[in-house]
Amino acid sequence: MRSRGSVRNTVLERAAPFIGFLASAVVLVAIVIVLGENPGRAFEAIYKFTFSNAAKAAQVLSVSIPYYISGLAVALAFKAGVFNMGVEGQYFVGGFTAALAGIYLKLPPLIHIPIVVLAAMLGGALWALIPALLKVRRGIHEVITTILFNNIAVALVTYFVNNPFSGIQKGVSLEPQTKKIAASAVFQKLNGLFRAVGWNVPDYVYLDYSLIVAVVMGLVIWFLLSRTRSGFEIRAVGTSIDVSRYAGIKVKKVQIGAFLASGALAGLIGLQEIFAIREFYTYSLASGLGFDGVAISLIGRNSPIGVIFSAGLFGFLRQAGYGLQLFTKVPNSVTYAIQGLMILFIVVINEVLIRVVRALRKKEAL
Amino acid sequence: MPEALLAMRGITKRFPGVTANDGVSFDLRPGEIHALVGENGAGKTTLMKILYGLHHPDSGSIEIRGRPASIRGPREAIRLGIGMVHQHFMLFPPFSVLENVTIGEESSVAGILKPAVPRRRIRALVEENRLAVDPDAKVEELSVGQQQRVEILKILYRGAEILVFDEPTAVLTPQEAEDLFRTFREMVRQGKGIIFISHKLDEVLAIADRITVIRQGRVVETMDRASATKPRIAELMVGKPVLLDVERPPFQPGAVVLEILELKIRSSRGYLVVDGLTLSVRGGEIYGVAGVEGNGQTELVKAVAEGLEAESGRVLLEGRDLGRCGVRERRARGIAHIPEDRQKEGLLLPFSLAWNIALGRHDKPPYVSRLRILNEKAVRERARATIERFDIRTPSEDTPANALSGGNQQKAVVAREIETGARLLVAAQPTRGVDIGATEFIHRQLLQARADGRAVLLVSADLDELLALSDRIGVIYKGRIVREFDHDRAAREEVGLAMTGGSIHA
Numbered sequence: 001m002r003s004r005g006s007v008r009n010t011v012l013e014r015a016a017p018f019i020g021f022l023a024s025a026v027v028l029v030a031i032v033i034v035l036g037e038n039p040g041r042a043f044e045a046i047y048k049f050t051f052s053n054a055a056k057a058a059q060v061l062s063v064s065i066p067y068y069i070s071g072l073a074v075a076l077a078f079k080a081g082v083f084n085m086g087v088e089g090q091y092f093v094g095g096f097t098a099a100l101a102g103i104y105l106k107l108p109p110l111i112h113i114p115i116v117v118l119a120a121m122l123g124g125a126l127w128a129l130i131p132a133l134l135k136v137r138r139g140i141h142e143v144i145t146t147i148l149f150n151n152i153a154v155a156l157v158t159y160f161v162n163n164p165f166s167g168i169q170k171g172v173s174l175e176p177q178t179k180k181i182a183a184s185a186v187f188q189k190l191n192g193l194f195r196a197v198g199w200n201v202p203d204y205v206y207l208d209y210s211l212i213v214a215v216v217m218g219l220v221i222w223f224l225l226s227r228t229r230s231g232f233e234i235r236a237v238g239t240s241i242d243v244s245r246y247a248g249i250k251v252k253k254v255q256i257g258a259f260l261a262s263g264a265l266a267g268l269i270g271l272q273e274i275f276a277i278r279e280f281y282t283y284s285l286a287s288g289l290g291f292d293g294v295a296i297s298l299i300g301r302n303s304p305i306g307v308i309f310s311a312g313l314f315g316f317l318r319q320a321g322y323g324l325q326l327f328t329k330v331p332n333s334v335t336y337a338i339q340g341l342m343i344l345f346i347v348v349i350n351e352v353l354i355r356v357v358r359a360l361r362k363k364e365a366l
Numbered sequence: 367m368p369e370a371l372l373a374m375r376g377i378t379k380r381f382p383g384v385t386a387n388d389g390v391s392f393d394l395r396p397g398e399i400h401a402l403v404g405e406n407g408a409g410k411t412t413l414m415k416i417l418y419g420l421h422h423p424d425s426g427s428i429e430i431r432g433r434p435a436s437i438r439g440p441r442e443a444i445r446l447g448i449g450m451v452h453q454h455f456m457l458f459p460p461f462s463v464l465e466n467v468t469i470g471e472e473s474s475v476a477g478i479l480k481p482a483v484p485r486r487r488i489r490a491l492v493e494e495n496r497l498a499v500d501p502d503a504k505v506e507e508l509s510v511g512q513q514q515r516v517e518i519l520k521i522l523y524r525g526a527e528i529l530v531f532d533e534p535t536a537v538l539t540p541q542e543a544e545d546l547f548r549t550f551r552e553m554v555r556q557g558k559g560i561i562f563i564s565h566k567l568d569e570v571l572a573i574a575d576r577i578t579v580i581r582q583g584r585v586v587e588t589m590d591r592a593s594a595t596k597p598r599i600a601e602l603m604v605g606k607p608v609l610l611d612v613e614r615p616p617f618q619p620g621a622v623v624l625e626i627l628e629l630k631i632r633s634s635r636g637y638l639v640v641d642g643l644t645l646s647v648r649g650g651e652i653y654g655v656a657g658v659e660g661n662g663q664t665e666l667v668k669a670v671a672e673g674l675e676a677e678s679g680r681v682l683l684e685g686r687d688l689g690r691c692g693v694r695e696r697r698a699r700g701i702a703h704i705p706e707d708r709q710k711e712g713l714l715l716p717f718s719l720a721w722n723i724a725l726g727r728h729d730k731p732p733y734v735s736r737l738r739i740l741n742e743k744a745v746r747e748r749a750r751a752t753i754e755r756f757d758i759r760t761p762s763e764d765t766p767a768n769a770l771s772g773g774n775q776q777k778a779v780v781a782r783e784i785e786t787g788a789r790l791l792v793a794a795q796p797t798r799g800v801d802i803g804a805t806e807f808i809h810r811q812l813l814q815a816r817a818d819g820r821a822v823l824l825v826s827a828d829l830d831e832l833l834a835l836s837d838r839i840g841v842i843y844k845g846r847i848v849r850e851f852d853h854d855r856a857a858r859e860e861v862g863l864a865m866t867g868g869s870i871h872a
Contacts, residue, residue: 006764229729229738236725239714246672246703246711247726248694360382361769 009357016353017299017309020346024338031337037329049323050316058194058201061211064315066269066286068214070293071300071307073124073265076221078302080258081238086131086146087266088290089153090124092283094267095274096157097123099178099281100165102185102274112184116275117213117268124267125260127153132259136252142259150290158283167280177282187276208276213268221265222304234258266290295343301350314339369432371396371559372417372448372528377426379412386412387423388583394528394559399550401562401574405603405801406771409583410563414530418450419443430528449521450530453537453799455513459506464488466505467519484523491522495552496545510659511542518549529553530561535569536799539658540829540862547573565801567596568830579603604803612809615817617837617853620649621684623821624670624790629679631665631845639665641845642679647821649789652812654836655825655847658865662845663794663825664706670823671696671703671792683790697726702788704779704796706825708772712779715768719760720749722767723782756781757807773804780808784815791815794825809835829865833858843867 032042051057070087077084084090098120105112131145158176167179187209191201201207225231236244237254244251269289274281296314300306321335372394379387386409394400404410415421417428419437428435430446437443443450457466468484488501497515499508505516514534521529535543550560550573564570570577571594578588579602586602600608624647631640640662647653657663668674670681672693681688683699691699705711713722724733724745732744749763758777760770767775780796793812797805812835815822826832832839839856840847841864849864 227740229734229740232721232728232740236714236717239716240710242711243714243725245693246705247728248692248697250692250694358768361766 009360012353012357012360014301016346016350017301017306017313019349020299020342021313023345023349024342027341028334028338031334032328032330035329035334042324042328042330045323045327046320047323048327050319054200055202055205056319058191058199058205058207060312060315060319062206062272062315063318064311065210065214065272066289067292067296067314068307068311069210069217069265069269070289071296071311072214072217072221072293072304073262073269074293074297075300075302075304075307076225076234076265077258077262078297079225079238080234080255081241082132082135082255082259082262083141083143084128084146084259084262084266085143085294086128086149086153086263086290087269087293088288089146089150090127090263090266091269091290092150092153092157092285093127094120094122094124094263095270095285096160096281097126098267098271099181099274102181103165103167103179103281105185106182107184109184112182113187113209116185117271120267120271121264122267125264128259128263128266132256132263135259136255154283157281161281161283165281175282175284177278177280179280181275181279181281185275186279187271189276206272206276208272210268210272210276213271217265217268218304218308225304230254230257266293269293295339299343299346313342369396370394370429371431373429374413374417375427375429377413377416377423377428379416379421379423385583387416387426389426390580390583390585392578392585392588394561396527396557396559397554398575399554399560399562399573401564401570401577402580403564403567403570403577403599403603404580405803406773408580408603410580411532412583413580414450414532414561414563417443417448417528417530444521444524444526447525447527448530449524449526449528451514451517451521451532451534453532453534455517457505457513457516459504461505462501463499463503463505463508463516463519464501466516467501467523469520471524488519488523491519494556495522496549498545509542510537511539511545514538514542514546515549522553527558528561529558530563532563533565533799534562535564535566539827539865541658541866543569565799565805566828567599567802570599571596581605600802603801608802608806612806612813612834614813614835618650619837620651620819622646623649623684624823625680625682625685626666626670627680627682629666629669629681630677631662631669631674632677633665638677639845640669640676643842643846645840645847645850647790647823649819649821650816651837652816652822652824652835654832654839655823655842656829656832656839656861656865657842659827661842663842665845666842667703667706667792667794667823667825670790671701671705694729697786697788700789702783702786702791704783704791704793706794706798708776708779713767713775716766718764719753719758719767719770719778720746720763722778723749723752723763725782727786752778752781752785756784756811773800776800777804777807780811784811789820791820791822792825793822795827796824797826797828797831805831829858829861833861841865 029039032039049056050060073087074084098116101119102116105115107115127149131142131149134140134145135142161176161178165178167177189206189208190211191203191207194201194207233249233254236249237251241251270285273285292314296307296310300310317335317339321332324330325332370393374392377387377390390413402410412421416423419439419442428437435446464481464485467488473480473483485501492499497518499512499515505513534546538546554560562574574591576588576590577594577599579586579599581603626643626645629640629643630638633639643666655663665674669676673691673696688696727733732741734740746763753760753763756777759774783791796808812822824836833856837853839851839861841849841861851861
């Protein structure tokens with residue numbers, strides 16, 4: 001049975017993101033006032049663009065999908081004590097390999113879709129492989145190698161899209177891109193399904209197969225981390241390499257495994273944009289998603305469940321930014337500042353609360 | 367009687383759910399060493415934190431040299447002449463002794479450092495207090511004992527008259543402890559007062575003028591050394607009679623379990639830390655390894671329990687060469703390991719006690735199913751049984767390990783390793799920083815393992831512990847066993863001498 005104290009401790013441990021959110025909302029109000037805008041109007045604009053109706057809420061969910069996958073990828077590596085700053089590159093490469101599978105394979109949809117997903121994971125994992133090996137074999141810090149590999153990834157896909165796999169159709173678009181994804185690999189929308197259960201999601205919102213991919217991956221990672229031996233070993237290695245080694249855990253194997261799995265997840269980030277929205281691959285996919293994942297993972301306390309909320313928060317902020325831009329004098333860039341501020345608040349408040357809880361626990365144990 | 371340097375009266379400090387100090391009165395006279403003893407969690411640290419201004423008492427008063435003082439923070443404590451030497455040093459390793467001592471109080475003219483003045487003062491302090499250390503040496507090049515001297519210099523430099531030492535000998539060799547006590551005597555001769563916190567009752571009896579015992583936040587008794595005996599203090603601390611000398615049934619050696627032959631290990635710096643070490647341990651035997659820290663003990667333990675790579679030589683378990691086996695395989699073959707540093711190596715501190723008890727066997731049934739899925743229920747059930755059997759004090763098995771006291775953390779590690787039923791138990795510093803009650807308990811567990819016919823390789827910096835428990839003691843010096851003593855032939859002085867490389871036969 002759990003005591004009242006342990007419930008209080010758990011609440012305190014999880015409270016940081018909420019306090020940080022409120023604190024940054026206060027700062028937002030201050031900024032809005034300084035910019036000569038009415039805070040009420042600003043909040044109205046935010047509300048209008050996020051939760052005023054089913055369509056807006058669905059849009060928030062839609063843009064949160066890649067955020068979630070990215071946060072999950074970073075979180076898994078973090079859990080094993082690996083700093084995968086290469087999610088960005090893995091996302092570009094994974095997306096590219098998936099696109100190749102989507103363009104050139106001729107398969108029925110039932111097989112083609114899963115193959116495309118696997119190809120994305122394979123590509124992402126492949127791009128994580130060399131930094132992973134350099135880390136465990138040579139002790140080269142992954143923060144450096146993965147960031148460098150991001151640059152290589154961008155150069156590589158730019159080359160591929162411009163040359164061997166270029167599919168520009170004259171007169172249609174000048175944007176460098178591949179050929180179109182085969183119809184059997186295109187991610188269909190699930191909007192009809194949602195409408196059937198009473199959620200009125202309009203056609204222009206992308207709630208496609210990538211939502212299923214995100215949900216499934218979230219469940220798999222949650223189960224892996226909390227219920228399996230491998231997950232236990234990942235968490236142990238992330239907590240202390242010395243203790244893990246002492247306990248007979250093969251630290252390097254665990255680190256490589258978590259690194260590759262993180263890369264595999266990263267490969268999935270672009271699925272929505274490539275297979276549902278654009279239906280072709282280009283190197284000008286949304287950039288920065290991989291780095292957003294670091295912040296999302298951090299705010300979500302590196303937990304597959306916590307990341308649901310932080311990814312949702314990022315989706316919300318993005319839409320809120322559009323709302324502010326359109327309806328008020330507040331520029332969109334303010335939301336980026338607020339994002340950064342929120343991360344800062346949460347990290348600091350979290351540290352403070354962790355200390356408070358530790359002190360409380362210590363006193364209980366006496 | 368001279369006026370008291372320090373008088374704390376009726377100090378009470380409550381934390382949510384616990385009264386850490388309950389009407390504690392404590393005083394210190396000039397020229398006195400006053401020992402403060404008590405189990406972990408008894409309230410010694412809280413009392414000292416109040417003295418140092420880190421906590422503020424709920425009630426009670428403090429007088430320094432007869433003047434009421436309200437100490438709001440360490441800065442004020444220092445101004446009042448209170449100095450504290452913590453167990454964990456607070457030094458900047460790449461800086462020189464002089465820089466470390468003067469930090470925050472650098473002597474400078476127009477921003478340019480003028481080290482000559484402090485250097486003279488430090489030299490004088492070194493001289494007066496027998497604190498052999500070079501002001502211009504870099505701290506990272508000093509031994510632990512010398513680093514402690516830098517800490518002492520730091521507080522003397524700031525004019526401390528009331529000096530608090532929190533378990534200062536825990537990290538020292540017997541020789542260094544002797545040196546420290548000589549310094550103590552010098553300092554009290556100059557009229558300073560020393561508060562000495564220690565678990566080692568022999569030391570307390572050897573050096574203290576008065577002894578105050580606290581238990582569960584209250585002062586049980588303050589006594590003069592003349593009227594103090596070891597069993598009496600121990601009983602006051604624990605609240606019930608303690609068997610200080612655990613009973614040791616006769617030695618019944620079985621077959622050789624561990625054999626180490628001509629082991630050589632090269633350190634990362636390129637010299638041989640273990641240099642042709644040979645020893646063997648039988649079933650039913652406790653083999654104690656005595657030595658000054660840094661003579662290859664850590665590497666010896668790692669070579670046996672974790673397969674630290676050796677340059678040459680062999681390690682055999684029940685006649686089979688362990689070769690390059692990893693930790694997992696070693697554990698499977700029957701090696702249990704109580705690590706030197708429970709916090710750094712032995713426990714996943716944020717994890718629950720239950721998982722820490724399963725650690726190392728977490729990959730075996732019943733903790734995992736064949737599909738490698740964790741069985742949380744089995745983990746918790748087993749943990750509950752272990753907690754019960756080994757009397758680990760914890761609110762529940764879900765409590766994170768970092769919330770337990772040091773003694774209970776160590777009990778959990780010992781319990782876990784004993785329960786593996788391994789043929790060989792490698793115990794490195796099993797009672798370091800652990801209170802009397804837990805120490806007695808751990809000693810009994812080691813003897814129980816011996817009675818069960820297991821082999822125990824015991825590495826300890828505590829010579830008394832080795833003398834009390836070991837059937838044979840091997841003295842390690844510069845990476846090899848230089849002498850071996852049988853239990854009844856091991857005299858404290860002779861073993862101590864061998865530890866420093868000296869020998870009557872050498």
